[in-house]
Amino acid sequence: MSGGRTVSVDRRVLVVACAAAWLCAAPGGVVLAQEATGQSEAKPATGEQATPGQQQKPAPANGKKPKVAASQLSAVVVNGISSSIQNALNTKMNSDDIVEAISAEDIGKLPDVSIADSLARLPGLATQRVDGQASAISIRGLSPDFAGTTLNGREQATIGENRGVEYDQYPSELINGATVYKTPDASVIGQGLAGTVDLQTINPLDLSKRTMVFNLRGDHNTNGNLNPGTGTSENGHRASFSYIDQFLDHTLGVAIGFAQLDQPTQLKHYKAWWWGADNGSAGMDQNWGAPTVPGMPDNVNALQGMELFAQSQKQKRDGLMAVLEWAPNETYYSKLDMYYSTFNKRAFKNGVSWNSNVYGPPYDGISYSNVGISPGSPLPVATSGTMSGIAPILQNDYNKEHDKLYSIGWNNKLYLGDWTTSLDLSSSSARVKLHDAYLFSGLANGGTTSVNFYTPGGPGYPDFSPAANLADPSTVVFTDPAGWGYNGREEFDSQTDRINALRLQVSRSLNWWIFSGMDLGFDYSDRTKTKHADVNFAWLNGNGDTSATYQSTFSAPVSPAFLYGPTSLGYGGIPAALNYNVLGALYNQFYLTPENGQGDWSRNYTVEEKVPLAYAKFNIETELAGLPLRGNVGVQFVHTDQSSTALQTNGNTLVGQLHGGTTYNNVLPSLNLVATLGDRQYLRFGLAKTMTRGRIDDEKVSSSASVARVTAGPQAGQVVWSGSGGNPLLKPYVAVGTDISWEKYFGKASYVSVAVFKKNLLNYIYNKTILDYSFKSYINNTPTLTPTSDTGSFTLPQNGTGGSMNGLELAGSLEGGLLAHALEGFGVQANYSLTNSTIPTSSISEIPGGPKTLPGLSHKVGNITLYYERNGFSARIAQRYRSSFTGEAVALFDQLGYTKIQANRQTDLQLEYDFSQGSLNGLSILLQVNNLSNSPDVQVQYATLANNVPMTMPLWYDTWGRTVLLGFNYKL
Numbered sequence: 001m002s003g004g005r006t007v008s009v010d011r012r013v014l015v016v017a018c019a020a021a022w023l024c025a026a027p028g029g030v031v032l033a034q035e036a037t038g039q040s041e042a043k044p045a046t047g048e049q050a051t052p053g054q055q056q057k058p059a060p061a062n063g064k065k066p067k068v069a070a071s072q073l074s075a076v077v078v079n080g081i082s083s084s085i086q087n088a089l090n091t092k093m094n095s096d097d098i099v100e101a102i103s104a105e106d107i108g109k110l111p112d113v114s115i116a117d118s119l120a121r122l123p124g125l126a127t128q129r130v131d132g133q134a135s136a137i138s139i140r141g142l143s144p145d146f147a148g149t150t151l152n153g154r155e156q157a158t159i160g161e162n163r164g165v166e167y168d169q170y171p172s173e174l175i176n177g178a179t180v181y182k183t184p185d186a187s188v189i190g191q192g193l194a195g196t197v198d199l200q201t202i203n204p205l206d207l208s209k210r211t212m213v214f215n216l217r218g219d220h221n222t223n224g225n226l227n228p229g230t231g232t233s234e235n236g237h238r239a240s241f242s243y244i245d246q247f248l249d250h251t252l253g254v255a256i257g258f259a260q261l262d263q264p265t266q267l268k269h270y271k272a273w274w275w276g277a278d279n280g281s282a283g284m285d286q287n288w289g290a291p292t293v294p295g296m297p298d299n300v301n302a303l304q305g306m307e308l309f310a311q312s313q314k315q316k317r318d319g320l321m322a323v324l325e326w327a328p329n330e331t332y333y334s335k336l337d338m339y340y341s342t343f344n345k346r347a348f349k350n351g352v353s354w355n356s357n358v359y360g361p362p363y364d365g366i367s368y369s370n371v372g373i374s375p376g377s378p379l380p381v382a383t384s385g386t387m388s389g390i391a392p393i394l395q396n397d398y399n400k401e402h403d404k405l406y407s408i409g410w411n412n413k414l415y416l417g418d419w420t421t422s423l424d425l426s427s428s429s430a431r432v433k434l435h436d437a438y439l440f441s442g443l444a445n446g447g448t449t450s451v452n453f454y455t456p457g458g459p460g461y462p463d464f465s466p467a468a469n470l471a472d473p474s475t476v477v478f479t480d481p482a483g484w485g486y487n488g489r490e491e492f493d494s495q496t497d498r499i500n501a502l503r504l505q506v507s508r509s510l511n512w513w514i515f516s517g518m519d520l521g522f523d524y525s526d527r528t529k530t531k532h533a534d535v536n537f538a539w540l541n542g543n544g545d546t547s548a549t550y551q552s553t554f555s556a557p558v559s560p561a562f563l564y565g566p567t568s569l570g571y572g573g574i575p576a577a578l579n580y581n582v583l584g585a586l587y588n589q590f591y592l593t594p595e596n597g598q599g600d601w602s603r604n605y606t607v608e609e610k611v612p613l614a615y616a617k618f619n620i621e622t623e624l625a626g627l628p629l630r631g632n633v634g635v636q637f638v639h640t641d642q643s644s645t646a647l648q649t650n651g652n653t654l655v656g657q658l659h660g661g662t663t664y665n666n667v668l669p670s671l672n673l674v675a676t677l678g679d680r681q682y683l684r685f686g687l688a689k690t691m692t693r694g695r696i697d698d699e700k701v702s703s704s705a706s707v708a709r710v711t712a713g714p715q716a717g718q719v720v721w722s723g724s725g726g727n728p729l730l731k732p733y734v735a736v737g738t739d740i741s742w743e744k745y746f747g748k749a750s751y752v753s754v755a756v757f758k759k760n761l762l763n764y765i766y767n768k769t770i771l772d773y774s775f776k777s778y779i780n781n782t783p784t785l786t787p788t789s790d791t792g793s794f795t796l797p798q799n800g801t802g803g804s805m806n807g808l809e810l811a812g813s814l815e816g817g818l819l820a821h822a823l824e825g826f827g828v829q830a831n832y833s834l835t836n837s838t839i840p841t842s843s844i845s846e847i848p849g850g851p852k853t854l855p856g857l858s859h860k861v862g863n864i865t866l867y868y869e870r871n872g873f874s875a876r877i878a879q880r881y882r883s884s885f886t887g888e889a890v891a892l893f894d895q896l897g898y899t900k901i902q903a904n905r906q907t908d909l910q911l912e913y914d915f916s917q918g919s920l921n922g923l924s925i926l927l928q929v930n931n932l933s934n935s936p937d938v939q940v941q942y943a944t945l946a947n948n949v950p951m952t953m954p955l956w957y958d959t960w961g962r963t964v965l966l967g968f969n970y971k972l
Contacts (some may be wrong), residue, residue: 006246011366020815033625054866061775080105080914081867081874082827085749085813091179096631097672098183098684098755099743100125107202108164108173108213108242109969112878112908113930114173116167119197121863122180123755123811126882129904129937131313132263132960135166139180139194140757140807141835141885143856145734146692148192151199151407152337155190157430157497159343159403161697162530165197169343169405171319172853173215176202177424182757183686183739184670186617186634189503193692193733193759201337204253215240217926217967222934223266223960226310229564230348233314236262238965253325258318265313268571268959269351270461275953278357289716291358292485294369301951302356302382303455303918308464308572309351309395317343325436326928332414332763343403345719350396350567350579353472354451355389355482362446362483365389374457378949381457388450391468393481397438398582404431409566424503432495437582439488439538439590442481443468446553454573457959459902459938463573471566471576478540478589481556486550488538488590493603501525516621521635525614529696533603536592570675595650598781605646609693613638620673631673638666638691644728644809646702651781660701680746685738693732694765698797699904700726705778705794707787719785721775721792734763748826752812759807759965761803768798805837805854825870832862858885872914877932879907886942899953902938922971930963 030869087103100122104110112118118136120127127134128144136144149156149165159167181188181196188196219236242261246252248552277283280298284290296302319341326334365388373383409426443449449468456462469475480487505521543554562584566576586592617634643661647654670688693699703725710718741755773794780787811831816823837854860883867876883903911931914924939956 020466062860077686079871081876082749082815085700085829086829087177087706089745089749089751091177091812092232092409093680093682093743093745093751094695095179095406096184096674097181097185098686098739099182100182101177102922103177105176106213106969106971107176107211107244108215108240110172110175113172113928113963113965114168114244115170115172115178116201117908117930118172119167119178119180120880121829121831121865121878123753123809123863124807124833124835124861125180125184126858126861129881129960130166130168131315132267132958133168133263133265135168136164137167137197138856138858139192139197140182140833141328141805141837141857141859142854144192144793145695145856146192146194148190148196148692149199150190150196151339151428152201152409153189153198153527154407154409154424154426154428154501155499156407157405157407157428157499157527159430159432159495159497161495161529162695163693163706166305169317169341169403170199170339171261171317171341172258173238173259174201174319174339175199182689182755183672184340184668185632185672186615186636186668186670186689187505187519187521189501189525189613191690191692193690193735196465200470201257201321201323201339202244202255203325203326203335204246204255204323205250207244207246207253211242212244213240214970215967217965218930219263220964221264221266221960222267222962222964224568225264225312226266226268227312227348227564227567227580228314228352229581231314231346232264232266232312232348233267234264236264237316238262238967248328249326251326255321255323255325257321261317262320263314263317263509265311265315265347266961267311267313268308268461268961269307269311269632270572270957271307272303272455272953272955273307273355274943275941275951276943277301277303282379282945282947282949293358293366293368295371296382297371297373297885299379300371300373300382301379301945301953303453304357305353305355306464307351307353307570308460308462308574309349309353310567310569311347311349313345313347315343315345317341326657331415333415333621334411336410337408338527339405339407339968340612341403343401343405343406343435345399345401347399347401348397348582349396349399351538351569352574353393354390354394358392359633361552362448362481363504364390365448376457378951379699379945381953382455382456384452384454386452389448390451390466391446391448391481392442392466394441394470394476395438396441396578396580396582398436400435402433407431410781418509421797422503422505422506422507424501425431426501426503427499428940429496429498431497432493435493436493437488437490437538437586437587439478439582440480440482440484440557441481441578442555444477444479444555446479446481447475456954459936459954461572461957465573471572473558473560473563473578473579476578477555477557478585480552483552484539485552486595487540487543488586489595490536490538490592491533491570493531493533495530497529499525510618514620514622514629515618516630517619517863519615519617521615521618524609524616525613526608527611528606528608530606531603531697531700533596533600535595535597535600537595538586538592541589541591544751556589558585562588585637598649598706599704600647601647601652601654601706605644605697605700605702605726607644607696607728607929608642608698610641624675628676629673630676631671633669633671633692635670636666636668638668640664640666640693640731641731642699642728644699644701644726646700646726649704649779651779658701662729662755664731666688666732669803681744682742684739684741684743684825686737689734689736691732691734694730694797698726698765699728699730701728702726703794703796705775705792706927707780707782707785709785720789721773721778721787723773723775724795730765730797731763733761733765735759735761739890747815747818750812750814750818751960753810755811756807756808756810759804761805762801764800764803767795767798768800769793770797803839803854805835805857809833825868827867827869829867830863830864833860835859835861844883856885858883873915874910874912876910877907878910878944879905881905900940900942902933902940904937906935907933924969924971926965926967926969928963928965930965931960932962934959934962 086099091101128136278293392403407428451466454463493696503523562581564579568578648656707725737759744754745751816826865878909929937958943956
């Protein structure tokens with residue numbers, strides 16, 4: 001191998017491990033890594049890179065960023081896939097912490113369509129798809145809730161009700177790179193229990209000259225336009241522009257970037273409502289007292305209901321990034337950076353659902369014939385036949401979302417000899433407005449139809465063939481086909497999340513004992529998230545009024561003025577379904593009444609977190625047994641003052657406000673050590689205590705409760721209380737983690753690494769159901785039902801203890817030219833992770849039938865990328881794999897349930913040609929195909945039969961189609 005001699009590590013590994021143990025026991029242990037922004041200022045800029053294979057010099061011990069002349073920046077220009085890998089490996093190799101990194105191939109060119117796609121290719125990371133696109137990131141098997149995310153070192157506000165960042169809100173064209181901290185660093189703010197992702201924009205003074213970049217790509221979805229007339233399409237585009245310049249003798253730098261995304265999404269969806277045995281000794285009729293289903297054989301597992309719909313979505317995002325960097329002399333440095341984006345989404349979801357079991361009107365006429373049975377466990381499965389008496393429920397949905405994200409930060413540094421002081425001011429906000437509406441329709445005059453069916457025994461779409469034409473406006477009319485008591489629903493939601501922060505840091509170079517520098521700092525952040533929701537019910541014009549009795553059988557045809565072309569459901573056997581302008585019909589053929597009930601009022605709340613944080617970190621630079629040893633030791637002291645305000649109700653009537661909250665302190669020590677075992681060979685050790693606060697919506701003080709008559713099971717016939725709510729007294733997740741990593745770097749962009757880790761959970765948050773909770777203080781909002789008892793079940797988040805996780809991570813990158821000259825230009829990257837966990841024992845006991853591992857944990861995660869890059873042409877094919885994992889879900893009747901999300905394997909392709917001479921110099925042509933194999937999202941149901949025998953059955957099957965992008969990038 002090139003790049004250095006081979007070094008035996010056996011005895012030296014033992015020496016370093018002993019040293020790590022000694023340092024852990026030593027008093028005053030503490031940590032930190034890079035600058036206050038979380039970035040390494042010594043990192044060369046993309047587009048004007050360091051010479052290939054050359055290691056970067058570390059920043060001065062005092063963190064000083066001296067003024068650099070433009071002539072000193074005119075290094076060899078190296079762009080493309082291999083340079084992206086090289087820059088990422090330099091970041092990883094030079095860090096004092098255990099990190100992973102990605103770097104842009106060039107300005108405005110991350111190696112994937114989205115930031116989340118790129119992050120998911122790093123060792124131990126996996127993505128979760130939202131609307132068919134990579135959005136949320138899971139680090140080391142923990143759900144996205146456990147990952148911290150910062151932009152230029154600053155915590156970001158989020159558009160969801162939780163802390164997890166949706167990465168598709170950040171245009172990949174405006175992000176220059178990202179660093180994932182797998183071990184905590186005392187100087188990194190906003191850390192997560194699983195790890196911390198720091199997204200980074202460009203520093204204009206790192207470039208030697210003015211640069212402008214244009215990018216334009218067409219976007220096509222292969223599922224086609226499933227809902228014609230709605231204004232959606234299968235075609236879209238991505239466009240971006242970046243301008244970077246330097247002024248005043250290279251002391252003032254400006255960077256401005258704009259990116260627009262107009263992306264189509266077309267979803268084909270199928271979901272089984274649930275599975276169960278209708279008749280026989282294992283059936284619901286003999287065990288729960290349910291009606292016997294005519295024509296269904298005894299002890300056969302059958303589908304109890306389903307939904308089949310097509311969703312067309314139009315997403316448009318405009319993002320703007322600006323950076324102003326000023327380094328007038330050797331004493332003062334200032335950087336102002338801003339990010340702003342607007343995100344508009346319109347989704348149209350149309351489809352059909354029905355119940356296929358006997359539950360009384362309108363379902364009491366259901367029967368089966370010619371039932372075909374396939375083998376299954378623990379019971380055979382009804383997979384084909386004819387259902388009669390089916391009452392189709394057609395639901396047409398309109399969803400509009402408008403998001404605004406804003407982030408600004410101003411960092412100032414003074415370099416005073418051995419001392420450096422910095423002040424960082426920042427503000428981040430996210431505002432969300434949602435408008436949801438849906439209307440029901442069904443067969444005229446309460447009609448039913450027969451349906452021939454075939455349901456696969458495994459993942460895949462079913463085949464349903466109804467006798468009725470569900471796209472015929474003379475057959476399908478507005479009504480209440482399921483007897484749910486209303487004709488439609490409209491909801492307006494708004495949410496605001498804001499984080500204001502101030503950070504002070506003092507750094508000093510040291511020459512004392514083993515320490516080369518220290519950082520002392522203080523950070524104060526104030527985060528407030530407010531949620532508001534309003535609900536209206538829709539009633540057909542002429543179907544009574546506010547003083548009349550609602551008639552569920554009342555119906556009316558859809559006005560021809562609002563009809564669109566039919567929705568295609570052919571992938572599920574149904575040729576088409578009625579498609580119309582939901583808002584047009586809602587505001588012309590219906591009247592609306594405010595219907596906020598207790599459960600709706602409980603979604604109106606405010607949660608505030610005031611967090612002063614102090615930290616100290618000492619940088620280590622010494623030798624041990626002849627081995628160079630560097631790293632850091634540090635500690636964070638975190639005080640949290642959390643509070644919540646919510647609406648108080650008396651039944652469905654507002655009567656006041658509720659308040660609650662708590663305070664707590666956490667001391668979080670951390671240690672990172674890096675031993676140099678030979679030329680570019682390192683052994684790393686990390687030990688730290690970490691914390692992550694629970695979901696923000698779990699900290700709300702609001703709650704809701706209701707009474708209902710139980711129709712089946714041991715409590716059949718009883719009227720019981722049930723409810724749920726938040727817990728403003730929640731304490732955070734806390735864990736102690738240990739990491740060991742061995743890394744060997746060689747060539748220009750090649751390395752191999754082996755890492756192991758273990759985390760022990762000291763404090764955990766889980767949903768606890770209290771079965772004998774007293775509801776004496778609650779008002780019964782259903783006066784026609786008298787509760788059998790004042791007690792019932794109440795579910796809320798609680799703190800528990802116990803649980804652990806451990807894992808192994810293997811990773812490597814190899815340039816083909818190191819093996820043979822004929823392979824010059826070829827390369828491969830690969831990584832594989834194995835992670836195990838045990839759930840806290842308290843959660844297992846409180847949630848019978850729950851998972852035995854942490855929700856969101858995939859046991860296996862792997863990635864492989866093959867690439868070729870030479871003479872201007874480059875090709876890359878990449879595949880990522882995530883094994884199955886358990887997710888929490890809300891089952892029927894608001895019961896906490898679980899669903900198993902099956903393994904997912906996604907393959908992406910990229911082809912590019914760069915012109916490097918003549919009039920086309922700077923132009924590159926790019927073709928990308930995302931989700932090349934149209935990988936589906938698949939879920940299966942964890943449940944029990946009526947006789948409490950466990951079963952696993954297909955539940956959910958979605959496909960999003962392939963995304964094809966073709967366009968160009970032009971750099972001046």
